[in-house]
Amino acid sequence: MADQTAKRPVSVPVMADLAARGESPEILFWVGCAGAFDDRYKRVTRAFVRILEHVGVNYAVLGMEESCTGDPAKRAGNEFLFQMQAMTNIATLDGYGIKKVVTACPHCFNTIKNEYPALGGNYEVIHHSTFLQQLINEGKVTAQGGESFKGRRITFHDSCYLGRSNNIYEAPRAVLEVLDADLLEMKRCKTNGLCCGAGGAQMFKDAEPGNKEVNIERTEEALATLDGDADVLMNLRGVESTAPALPAGSDRGGSVIAVACPFCMTMMADGVKNKEREQDVQVFDLAELIASAEGLNA
């Protein structure tokens, strides 16, 4: 077991510096606006960098040169602004000869992977859930030596832009499996997953009048899944009413709603706060769970 108290400072490599030295990284870590500005998601960015540092991947970030992919603009209908952003980013990436991009944001992932090629930007784009799965498969990450999640309840909330949009359902679950926790599936999961309510630029506006916020509906499902609350699960809409998956007799304290998207993070964390369950339920990104299981936090 390594000395947990030993720590070293990280100087995150910036692409412009690498280029000045004539170096090129193996991967470009696309941080995304939430990863760079949102206080909560900055912790995910830092956790992911710790993992990159720990396994010794040759990576770099764009730093100040990164700009919004244009996802929220495109989905709100502002195609002009989207394409301006896209072509600016493509010029930056191509200027550095970037081949492989890894990002912790499913919206950035979807946009760069699917919508940039038609505008001339062709890269291998990997979401961090897939990247973490690869590290686990290669034995570079073992989730040993840090916080133990054994016996704790974790339910994974599918991000629409990872799941239905790009058919990535197994990678995040494979990452969670290494934690040796009690993984519970919500009834509305995978292809039937319920949106957190923030996609399609909803993150940046108030919801239209209705009788509930989408994130509350989703949080209630997540909490009922973690609690094994059969009544709530039976009355969920939008799914065939099958028997709810009840958790085994594991410890309810320290339950986790796992996410893999900055918008889902905000919405689910707000939902947990709204339900006054912050005491026993926390919302974590995959990278945070892995970094802390691996004992990388310092």
Add this chain to the structure above:
Amino acid sequence: MHFSIQNLLFLLVALAGFGLFAWQASRIRANVLVGRDRDVSGNVNERLWKTLLVAFGQQKMFKRLTPAFLHLIVYIGFIVINIEVIEIMVDGLFGTHRFLQFLGPLYSALTGTNELLGALVVLAVVAFWWRRNVGGVRRFTGVEMRAWPKLDANIILYVEVVLMGALFLMNAADLKLHQLQGAVLPGAFPISQFLTGLLPDSVGALEVLERVGWWAHIVGILLFLNYLPSSKHFHIILAFPNVYFSRLIPQGQFSNVDSITHEVKAMMDPSYEVPAPATNPDGSVAAPASFGAKDVDDLPWTNLLNAYSCTECGRCTSVCPANLTGKLLSPRKIIMDTRDRLEEKYNAPLIFDPALYGKAAKHDPQEQLDKENHTLLRGYVTPEELWACTTCNACVEACPVNINPLDSILEMRRFLVLEESAAPNSLNVMFSNIENNGAPWAFSPSDRFNWADELFVASKEELGVRS
């Protein structure tokens, strides 16, 4: 063979039935083709494979087992029983009687299967009726499920029962007729053999009843065929091309607007040559198309085909996060509105004229609708519906015939933003943040890299020390 006036009459009825249907189909084809171009060429094998799985194989129906099972019975019944329609056509035209009987044991298998399937179809239809009218299935309700869609759904069920009833009447009468005459009717009749007791014992009456059953079955089918173009039941035909032409790209990938690509490229690179604008047949420059969609003819033709392929099952709406939480948005309504508007502006269907029921009937509150302009956007679909969408693709995933409501929602959002500058104010703030700060929030771009300040990693000596 006994040629008679009946054969001539049948010929005329069949010609009229198929002719009228062909005319109606051509009008629908014309309606679909008012849409904008969308390239669906290539990938034939992939498209055929998808059609085989999703349309023929009903793959996506099986997300919900009960209706999938019921629907499968009616679907198989429809296909198999229609083999008997071939026999009816030949008998009707050439005066033969049950001409397929030369198949021998195979004919018994065919007629026997038909009867069993017919009985199962009746049971399934009763179950469908119960689910729709009594069972409280939530997705059969909603603002868009007004008088006509509800009536239409039930008419389809009633007609199916009548058609099966005619089949049984024909078989039972024929069977009893042969029994009374001491003859053997070729074929097997596992259901009708129990129905003969209900029929009169007079040969004359049975001959009439057999003819009544025969004519009712085939005339019923021809009438139903001509009802389809006015009904949601048209999906039995259009589901196949609709799936074939549906998108092959990832669901998260939204279309790029090419004209905007040219503009942006020209802005960024002055040497970029924008392609010459499209010209009309007379050589004049065509008016540029609007950005996004205000009316049905601004949508890609595939979206209009979507509208005619919809069977209003409501799976899309039942999984829509906005609809689930009480917002106005209902993906099914967007699709139904598209068809109604298309039939209002262009070729109307024979039986149902949307104007009779009124577009306004489908929107609450109605004061949001633009009463002056009946365009799809604002006349049928309001901005409030469109802005409630989270683009989560649940509706697209749920549709058993690969209809894509999200595509039409995005096209209308584009019109609102790019042609009318009518985005909600908070979204305009987001747009200007992206323009000015390169982020959707009002943060200073110079703070973008602050997350990396004072970052430490626990150092495990044996692992990963970067040089």
